[in-house]
Amino acid sequence: MSKHIGVVLAALLIVIVSLVFLPFGHVSAGGWVANQGFEAGEEGFPREWAVTGNARRVDTPPIYSGNWSAQLTGPGDTLTQWVGGVVGLTRYDVWGWIYASRNVTGVIRVDFWQEQGGRQLSPTTTLSATDTAGAYVQQGTTVSAPAETTHVRIRLMGTDWGTGGEVRFDGIGFYPVRRDCFIASAAYGTPMAEEVQVLREFRDGFLLTNRPGQAFVEFYYTISPSISGLIDEYPGLRPIVRAALTPAVAISAVVVNTTPSEKAAAAGLVALASVAVVVWTARRRYKRTQRVCN
Numbered sequence: 536m537s538k539h540i541g542v543v544l545a546a547l548l549i550v551i552v553s554l555v556f557l558p559f560g561h562v563s564a565g566g567w568v569a570n571q572g573f574e575a576g577e578e579g580f581p582r583e584w585a586v587t588g589n590a591r592r593v594d595t596p597p598i599y600s601g602n603w604s605a606q607l608t609g610p611g612d613t614l615t616q617w618v619g620g621v622v623g624l625t626r627y628d629v630w631g632w633i634y635a636s637r638n639v640t641g642v643i644r645v646d647f648w649q650e651q652g653g654r655q656l657s658p659t660t661t662l663s664a665t666d667t668a669g670a671y672v673q674q675g676t677t678v679s680a681p682a683e684t685t686h687v688r689i690r691l692m693g694t695d696w697g698t699g700g701e702v703r704f705d706g707i708g709f710y711p712v713r714r715d716c717f718i719a720s721a722a723y724g725t726p727m728a729e730e731v732q733v734l735r736e737f738r739d740g741f742l743l744t745n746r747p748g749q750a751f752v753e754f755y756y757t758i759s760p761s762i763s764g765l766i767d768e769y770p771g772l773r774p775i776v777r778a779a780l781t782p783a784v785a786i787s788a789v790v791v792n793t794t795p796s797e798k799a800a801a802a803g804l805v806a807l808a809s810v811a812v813v814v815w816t817a818r819r820r821y822k823r824t825q826r827v828c829n
Contacts, residue, residue, distance in 0.1 A: 568618060568689065571707045573603040581605065581614070588612035590691075599632045599671040599705035600740060607641075607693045607702040614691040617651045618709060623684040626712040630675030630739060633664040635693070637700035640665040643674065643707070644690040649683045656681040665695070671705065673736075677712055706740050717756075717763035722776040730777075730784045737787035 569583035576582050579591035581603075588611035598604045605614055621627070633641035643662040648655050662674040680687070687709060693702040719734050720726040742748030766772045 568616060568707050568709045572601045572705060573605050574601050576603070583616055585615040586613075587615075590614050597634050597669070597671065597703060599634070599703075601705070604634075605691060605704040607691070607704075608700075610693070610696050612693065614704070616689050617648075618687045618689065619651065619685065621647065621680055621684050621687050622711075623680050623682040626677055626679050627687070627709055628675060628677055628712055628739075629660070629662070629689075629709050630673060631662060631691075631707040632671040632673050632705045633662075633667065634671045634703035634705075635664055635667050635700070636669075636702075637697045638666045639696055639700035639702055640694045641667075641702040641704065642690075642692050642694055643704070644688075644692070645678060645709075646688050647678075647680045647684045648686045648688060651686045651688075653686075656684055663694075671703070673706075675708075708739055708743065710739075710743055717759035718766070718776065719780060721763035721766040722773050722780060724773070730780070733784055733787050733791065734780075736791050741790060 570576070570581055573581045573584075573592040576592050579593065580586060581592040584605075588607075589609060590605065590607050590612035592603045593606045594603050607614075629643070629645050631643045633643070635641040640663050644659050645662075646655055646659040647657040657678075657680070660676060660678050662676060664672045664674055689707065689709065691704045691707070693700075719731045720728075723730055725731070738748075738752060742752050766776060
């Protein structure tokens with residue numbers, strides 16, 4: 536079992552380093568928001584989103600992650616996406632990053648339907664943020680799909696418009712509920728630990744936006760319950776696992792909170808450190824071999 540702990544932690548570190556340069560993906564599998572970071576599109580028109588009014592994608596700041604965000608500047612601006620493959624009687628996490636200025640409120644509205652444009656099965660769930668003080672804020676909740684659900688409709692809009700106000704959206708997510716970060720929660724003693732929050736944010740913003748990351752998340756959720764159970768059974772393992780998770784937490788924080796150029800510099804440092812460790816290990820083995828030969 537301890538071998539499994541090492542394998543999962545090593546895989547987590549490798550995946551995080553590998554995905555540092557992956558942009559928010561154009562995900563199209565059932566139950567996912569396609570083009571959730573608005574990276575794909577032709578000029579100002581984001582793919583997979585129906586646009587009304589002057590809503591558009593822009594590559595000018597403020598942007599939460601990647602190179603593009605969605606911009607709304609008036610009451611007639613809306614972005615809408617229908618996501619198929621939704622399973623009834625299933626719980627889903629929905630989230631998004633919102634930037635709003637001049638007392639305007641950015642709004643994400645989500646509702647479940649039987650067929651696209653067919654019969655609405657649920658009340659509309661609303662996530663919102665008002666005048667976010669020059670920064671993006673994440674809003675999220677968990678929603679349950681009624682029986683017979685096949686699609687979810689996600690709409691991005693603004694309310695309480697004032698002169699010169701704007702709303703931006705980035706990193707819109709919709710994903711079947713999974714249990715939390717088992718191993719990290721067990722290691723830090725609570726799912727609300729700051730380190731667990733950082734790993735969760737990296738999962739939602741980077742791992743779940745591309746197929747390699749999705750595959751790793753599924754692997755993690757498959758193997759981690761037994762490992763977290765072992766940590767709970769033997770609390771002495773907690774400081775060891777926390778130490779092993781430290782590089783993953785540090786890299787996740789860098790990926791989530793820095794610009795692309797800063798990420799590149801950090802990745803370079805990680806690569807140099809990795810090479811240094813390999814060289815140091817090889818030299819130690821060589822010296823041991825020489826002593827044995829002598």
